[in-house]
Amino acid sequence: MFDQSPPHGLPHCAGVGYKPQHFTQIMENAGSVGWLEVHAENYMGAGGRPLAQLAALAETFPLSVHGVGLSIGGEGPLDPDHLARLKALCDRVKPASFSEHLAWSTHDIGFLNDLLPLPYTQTTLTRVCAHIDQVQDLLGRQMLLENPSNYLAFAESQMSEVAFLTEITNRTGCGLLLDVNNVFVSAVNQQTDPLSYLDAFPLDKVGEIHLGGHDEDTDDHGAPLLIDSHGAEVADPVWALLDHVLQRAGPRPVLIEWDTDVPDWTVLEAQAARAHTALATVQA
Structure with missing residues (x-):
């Protein structure tokens, strides 16, 4: 059995x-x-520089391992080889946290390079x-489960996303990773x-918070369309939502995600410094 202590x-x-x-600047x-x-998927090899650097980082910093390839919501069984590599990685670096996405990315024997949404039904709930x-x-x-960024809603959904996530935590004992940028992207789209979404969210289950950048576009009808790109600074409305969450939940681990068009370290560290200030304000 897994450790069911709070995240x-x-x-x-x-x-x-x-x-x-x-690496060097950090x-x-x-x-x-x-x-x-x-x-996680970047460190599933048998050795080499990536794992050597990761071992050095693990001696200095607490680590969070964030999976993107398990396809937790997929209709088929989880890939046993992928699970074995994930376990080997976690046993090696002993991270302080492990998380995955509420999404699917596999079909039959194929792997889709995207995190795709799910209908919130009883059938999906049982499978997840x-x-x-x-x-x-x-x-x-x-495990912490991350809320998705959504671009559409399924007509067959039988419950809200928050209710779906809450029921998952009740049934499995997992924690939640609250991605505030995803909340904003989904709300605009x-x-x-x-x-209202955040006020209903079970913040007592949150073991990690994510912030990231998004791109702005319009859909075919001229309505605003936000793309969760992880390729820009965190937008001011997302910072405001973080303040709202921290005021209600108290301090939590807050991560800055930046995965595309990665900037110089000084830019990324400045975003972390802003998150540090938000946390310090709540602690004060």
Whole structure:
């Protein structure tokens, strides 16, 4: 069985998504950054420089391992080879946190290079919970599940996203990763209220918060369309939503995600410093 203690493994401070080009600067002076997150699939090899650097980082910083390829919502069984590599990675670096997405990316024998949405039905709920139970039992640790960024809604959904996530935590004991940028992106795209979403969210289950940038576009009807790109600074409305969450929930580990068009370390560290200030304000 996995450890069912509350998801408080990471320090309640600012972290960043680690990129190899920043290794030297992070090791010399991390600034406001107190922990790092890595994508699991980048470190599933048998050795080499990536794992050597990861081992060095793990000696200095708490780590969060963030999966993008399990396809937790997929209709088929989870890939046993992928699970074995994930377990080997977690056993090797002993991260303070492990997380995955509420999404699917597999079909039959194919892998789709995207995180695709799910209808919120009882059938989907049962499947997702079974997959989470399998992952947690294999890893021997709690998993955090991330809320998605949505561009459409399914007519067959039988419950809200928040109700769906809450029921998953009740059935499996998993925690939640609250991506505030995803909340904002989904609210704009579906013309809903992000504050209402956050006020209903089970914040006591949140073990990690993500912030990231998005791109602005318009759909075929001229309505605003936001794309969760992770390729820009965090937008001011997202910072405001973070303040709202922290005021209600208290300090949590807050991560800056920046995965495309990765900037110089000084830019990324400045975003972490802003998250540090938001956390300090709440703590004060």
